[in-house]
Amino acid sequence: MNRFTGKVAVVTGAAQGIGAATARRLAAEGAAVAVLDLTAQAGQDVAAAIREEGGTARAYACDVTDGEAVEAVFAKVEQELGGLHILVNNAGITRDHLFFRMPKSDWDSVLTVNLTSAFQCAQAAQTYMTRQKYGKIVSLSSRSALGNRGQANYAAAKAGIQGLTATLAIELGPYNVNVNAVAPGYVATAMTAATAERTGHAPEEHQRLTAERTPLRRVAQPEEIAAVVAFLASDDASYVSGQTLYVNGGAR
Ligand SMILES: NC(=O)c1ccc[n+]([C@@H]2O[C@H](COP(=O)([O-])OP(=O)(O)OC[C@H]3O[C@@H](n4cnc5c(N)ncnc54)[C@H](O)[C@@H]3O)[C@@H](O)[C@H]2O)c1
Structure with a gap:
């Protein structure tokens, strides 16, 4: 399959785990991939592995909680890789505590990295996507959005991703931008x-x-989540928007 030939994809938090698997999958199907993580060094290995397999990728440093840094790096990606068609909001952290002793600082950091960053990245990306009347935004939610002991902050952030997704699908749909989320177990x-x-x-x-x-x-293995992200980022899912797809091995 070569579903992403001619497309440029930005994957946040792509130095390891689900983000790295997604970057490799999109590149294997023809996308030029911007591997974003806290440092460019962190993403170098993933970008190099993609290039060794014959793909196109470049590592970029970007703390996605910094709105100005996000705008600057997206402009750089557009210039260096030749466009911006796909955004995967994958960067995320956990800071688990039972609610009664959860510090406000850990509430704030989890909301900022998992939710506010997705808002900022989507806002920066939609400039390019609405202009070209084409775009795909896929964000990582989680099964924890339904509630998970010790994760009041993370559950709230990942439920927030679902609301953000549903709303951006309404606002960006008229510009041919599909917006969806994946909620892994x-x-x-x-x-x-x-x-x-x-x-x-x-x-x-x-x-x-x-x-x-x-x-x-x-x-699940990261590649099994990457396959679903790739589906939602592709034109195979051209009439799917505003959805959150649970990928959790059948758990209720
Ligand atoms: N692993 C799971 O079971 C699971 C389940 C459901 C959802 N998720 C979600 O999937 C996504 C990826 O999870 P993972 O398990 O691969 O995590 P991981 O911890 O292996 O990787 C996360 C990556 O995000 C990067 N990152 C963190 N903060 C960042 C920031 N401010 N700016 C840029 N990059 C940043 C990290 O450096 C790291 O490379 C997350 O959003 C996570 O919440 C994971």
Whole structure:
């Protein structure tokens, strides 16, 4: 499949995990990919691996909580890679605590990185997308949006992504911009490994316990989320907009 030939994609938080898998998948199908992360160094390996496989990619430093930095880097991407057609809002963090002892600073940082950054990136991207009457915005929500112990901040941010998505689909639809979200369950990445350690489990043990209560009896790999992001970023999903697609192995 070469669904993204001639398209330029920005993937935030793309140095590892789901973002890295998404960058590789979009590039494998022909997109020129801007690998954004906190430092350009962080994204170098992913960009280099893409180029070794014959794709086009460049690593950029961008803290997506900094609106001015986002605007500047998007302008640079447009100039250097020749456009901006796809935005994947993937950068995210967790700062889990039970609600009664959650510091306001951890509420703020999780809302800022997971939700406000998506607002800022989408606002910067829509300038290019509405002008060219073509665009795809896909944001990472989470199964936790439905509620998850110890994650009042993260659940609120990821539910916010769903509301943002539904609203941007209404406002940007007339400009041929599709806006959707993916809500994964448990994916084996550094983020869930950190959660495992915080709860006193080895990552493998934590995954096994999660798999036991998941209908497909396993956790997801980043590539399985990337495949769904790629679908929503492609013209295969040309009449899909404003949706949040749960990708969670059948869990309710
Ligand atoms: N892993 C899961 O089980 C899971 C489940 C549901 C949703 N998600 C969501 O998927 C996305 C990716 O998760 P992951 O598991 O791959 O996480 P990860 O921790 O492996 O990777 C996140 C990346 O985001 C980058 N990042 C963090 N803050 C940033 C900032 N301010 N600016 C730019 N980059 C920043 C990090 O440097 C890192 O490279 C996140 O939005 C996460 O909330 C993950």
